[in-house]
Amino acid sequence: MLSKTLISAAIAAALALVPATRAAADSRDFIAGAIIGGIGGAIINNEVRKNKARQAARQRAVAPRTYATQPRAYRAPAKKTYRPSIPATPEGREIQSSLNYFGFDAGTIDGKVGSRTRDAIADYQRYMGYEGTGTLTSFQQHLLTSAYFRAEAGGNRTFQDIASHPDGTRGLLKIYREDLATGSTSERTLRPEPSAATTEFTDL
Template structure:
């Protein structure tokens, strides 16, 4: 009798521990490094009271273990679903339903129906999705005027990539750049966060600069569109037969552009993941909040092409200290707004978010500042000053920091190192700041359900 009681207690304890371990593993993807997530998967309870033998058999036959979940898979599924090809849940597992959706996509565009995406088909799908997400109202008009709805965008974008563009629609994504709108100080805040509406320091700096009496004939021009640039890069990559490798690299600038646009895609995807975990606010409302990053970080972004890396980091560190936000809050907010900035083609938001992430200790994001300086999106083009930022990002990766862009390609680090050195040398070292709460600013914060 005592043996039965003891055995029952052991079995009960083992059954109670198993789901918690699995829930922690499932939640790890969202929790690591972000303020979003909480206890994801906490609702996965022990629903079946079976013997330990039957639970073991069920686990061995699980189809999830045979189909790995990848970020690339999630990007493909999200893109297919957007264009009306039902790939099911966006879980990163490319199973039968995803293959059926791929077949429908191929049939619609007149490609051989294989259920497997070729490099060109994959690039067209992902780049079209990112472009559609960044297009805003112009895309809505395009969809409304096409009998095929969102699917029609695929044929339109494919024609434009082939050189049959009826009109340059991409510049419409730059409507978010509104330098004269800075003085408005009634920045909306989230209910769960005590964020005071105060004048932004960047606005005062901008106003002072405009009274210097110096003429400015180019400041009112629209910035180049990174989304449009990455579409062109994607077309060149497909024409060349795939991404540049370390062995095949002949033009370092081509390699850097490819990796820049890949990083942009991953940042957008990660941002959308985190946005999906925020309750009580729509993606549009979050995008509006992130727009507040632009005026607040504008002068810091501009200083990238004027000051050494250490001086820029010192300025951003001082700004971090003035926000009154914890490093965890800033980290999650900046990761969300980084993707929003790229999706909306707002370089002040995107680069400003990357600077904040670097300043609070996420050294791998130094790569992004290198890309922006080497190509001239956001800050002015300064290939010479890009080198130290590349070096800082690569040093973080070399020291064991987790890869945030294309994590499945460890050779990517060496490719960027060689390409950046061949463009122009000058490696440098990096510094890390610490954050302390102080006064509030115009930065958004996001309340995440625990």
């Protein structure tokens, strides 16, 4: 009888202890889960904050800057002005050919009196003692072109005149202007050139 009582008491104690043990185990699992969950949550929150910071940095780098300034007044775009092309003329070709012949660089002989040709005209005018305006007077143009044609047709006389003047080819302009002033143009152009046929040789 005593043994039955002891066995019953042991079984009752065991039964009483089992729920307590389970309850203790469950509470330990809960605490451990809470700790792990708290750590995991903190890590996740930290990553979320980092991702937001990265996205904000990207948006700042890509988004245009905005300045809190007064709005600018609208300005209409400037109208383009087109300069009309310079017409090519035979007279322009004569002027350019004459300038280039006498060493005043007018560029390509295209008949268009543009800025380069005008610079050459101004050089010619200054060389001749005139004001370098870049625009020829009728006399200056006549002197320039007639001197060119005369030099081209002058043959040996042209070479002699070039050799006799310290300015070389340019010097022809001053020689021919002096001839125009003194009226000796015809005399200079009509003077016969010495030829080999008329040269006499004497033996010594």
